Amino acid sequence: MEHQLNTLKVKSLGIDTYYENIVFMRSDCQICRSEGFTALTRLVIHHDGKSIIATLDVVHSELLQKNEAALSDVALKRLDVKDGDLISISHLKPIESLSDVRAKMYHKKIDEAAYYRIINDVTDGLYSDIEIAAFIAGCAGDNLDLDEITWLTKAMIDSGSKLKWNGKIILDKHSVGGLPGNRTTPIVVAIVASAGLTIPKISSRAITSPAGTADTMETITKVNLSIEKIKEVVNKEGGCFAWGRLARLSPADDILITIEKALDVDSPGQMIASVLSKKAAAGSKYVVIDIPFGETAKVRTHEDALKLQYYFKTVGNAIKLNIEALITDGSQPIGKGIGPSLEAMDVLSVLRNQKDAPNNLKEKSLMFAGALLELSGKIEKGKGISEARHILESGKAYDKFERICLAQGAFKEPTFAMYKTEIKSKIVGNVTSIDNRKLAKIAKLAGAPQSPSAGIYFDSPIGTKVEKGQTLFTIYSESEGELQYAVDYLKSVNSIIKIV
């Protein structure tokens, strides 16, 4: 009888709450009344031997009948129910790992088992968004030590699928980000794969930046590949440019990143765990990492860059990855484009050896491709960059790039957005510094990365001699509203490009 009282009929309302399980119930249904449930209560929902935890939103209207409950899309999927199915509701037993989260909020060190508990529960969808936010805040700043970062990384690796490559030596490349336009990865992949090595590049989308590698490559080819498709492309061409979501590598990371993005934070510990868990789960053995530092980059001081470098190497070592982390110049954008399509254009111009290709993007790509060639043992120390240059300038890298894109299912040219406005200098002088953050913010306000062709074409690197009225950069946008919004912000801040 208790069980019948406890049963409701599923109604699908098509509500997308991203990763959070939400259940909608009438405030006057028998369950809310008998159990005293109110908004934000966490409940367990059962169907056919499966169960999920969901947060209650209470409905005071005829949207639902008294015997009905609605579930958010992700909850329907996780519980595997559809309209008319019967679900039962029970109280939530305390989730043990939330004690570990509270310990982290109180700045205590927690152990390996605690990280496994937390990450398994996050992966299983047991946490509400506010609980994930509390965990992220507890891990922010320097609150994770090296042990904890290692444990978090291991727990994240084991939370999802792992790729195996039958004895092949797997290479990979990553940038910690924060530098607009720094899109070396597609070029590095093309060069390294041309050299006969294997580099199954699985990238993320932007977290807080105007573009991630996956966003950029999506303007040229398909990136939303299954594990099977990734294997097929890599076995054929030696490399790929894939978005990692479908591969379910370190799926906990995808959930955490959603909330990190909403909070606009990207902490060192979470970042290292996020990067290295994806690499290890993808089966990589040799990884080069780009750590750009500069006053307005993500990493602001040389000291912080050295610390990250040390963390990457140490944690990498603990999980059996061979890491080369290079500290690079983060004082200004790399290339000219900022935003998915605009960065894709830069990539193509370098690969095609066009005369107007941005030289800093080319040279930085060669440096990383060279480091990988050497790290793999394929090329002897000191000769990596010249070998990479040969592969790029001979056109082999572009051929390889095109073949990989076609193997992924498409090759198209990126396009400019419909709306644009040129920002011109009001004075004569020399460019002495660039505010990367504000530049990135303008690109984001203009719509990047959701609007792929939105962003900035940047034409005034440090050292440029500027005439009055000369264009410093151009803002592109897919809607007039967004363009106006970017321009409004630009007007509200101090000089983004310093001219003396």
Next chain:
Amino acid sequence: MEHQLNTLKVKSLGIDTYYENIVFMRSDCQICRSEGFTALTRLVIHHDGKSIIATLDVVHSELLQKNEAALSDVALKRLDVKDGDLISISHLKPIESLSDVRAKMYHKKIDEAAYYRIINDVTDGLYSDIEIAAFIAGCAGDNLDLDEITWLTKAMIDSGSKLKWNGKIILDKHSVGGLPGNRTTPIVVAIVASAGLTIPKISSRAITSPAGTADTMETITKVNLSIEKIKEVVNKEGGCFAWGRLARLSPADDILITIEKALDVDSPGQMIASVLSKKAAAGSKYVVIDIPFGETAKVRTHEDALKLQYYFKTVGNAIKLNIEALITDGSQPIGKGIGPSLEAMDVLSVLRNQKDAPNNLKEKSLMFAGALLELSGKIEKGKGISEARHILESGKAYDKFERICLAQGAFKEPTFAMYKTEIKSKIVGNVTSIDNRKLAKIAKLAGAPQSPSAGIYFDSPIGTKVEKGQTLFTIYSESEGELQYAVDYLKSVNSIIKIV
């Protein structure tokens, strides 16, 4: 034209998300398509000169027409719109105070202006629940120093209404909580008001405990009083037992507490700011604070208790409150009832001078009433407790209690819940210690405080000589399911009452 494209018609779905503004929009409506909005995007919604910020939940169904948007109940109220009203949507400008929240997540000290920015934005409903969770996590543990607690307190005081009392000396009393059944406040108020002093007690509901003073008093009288009603009752009787919500004293605190409760955390800095902001906003000048400490109380060590005492006095001093903070025994429950109705029964038995009234509740109440009589200067030092005892034992305090309740609009007897189970000792021996936390958890699982008559009747304080089969405590519940759930938990944990 941009403006018309940007307009949707409000549809009210009656969805209660507590304090969070949620907007529901079709994924294929012109705004989501043109602006690239996806789930969790934060938006600004405008109507008739007003605006609110809301989090987007995307709808993939016919729940809404393409030209419609739904708002959660709190958002409808804050924006003051109803079905059919036209709203327009725009991008969210960066909320400046979220940079301050990030600084707190990174464990930096932030200044007074930053606390005012954060608290004003929280009060205005600009924060999403995950942003509030990040702020709470950033303030957890020892992450706020004395300056910061003072600034947070001031910002919270200024976030809402303030009561003024025309030159009267206003007294108040508070317990930091964490000790089951510790319901001295109603008794203290009755005694102090009988003495001719003014004590407008405005209480909270439970945050993480089985009952708060407001929950308890609601089983006897009406506590949901407007500011006008509070003033009327206090001017007539010298005291009241009110829930603070309608008074809008420190309203930011109410919002923060909702999320603290969902996260099951209650940090020192937030706690001091929460308590003192309510007191100061209520116009209090003299405040006694109960700091129970014990191994399983909220405050676990004498050192922590001393620190809290120092914080209360120092922050109190900075905001011109005269504080007496008493460190008390937190090794076991006070009184016999745990849960709103059961605690109310204890309160009534003490006030009625019943023979079976719990003595520890009576003596503790006298200690605090005595401290307040002395702090106010009305009674000379050293004579407070005997004066309080005289007022209580003469029956004057009970008369006053009844008059206050009637002035508030009701006086009814609290009742027992329908379902109960007695927990008996399996051995002979002496009770040597009590686990307060587990006892409180059982009371909560049994339904307290949402189910007011649920909880525990506790009958085995430390020192009790126990026979085999003797009842240690009784669990009360308003539903069979909750009772079973409490019993299941009890079976799963180690001894809650240690008998040697």
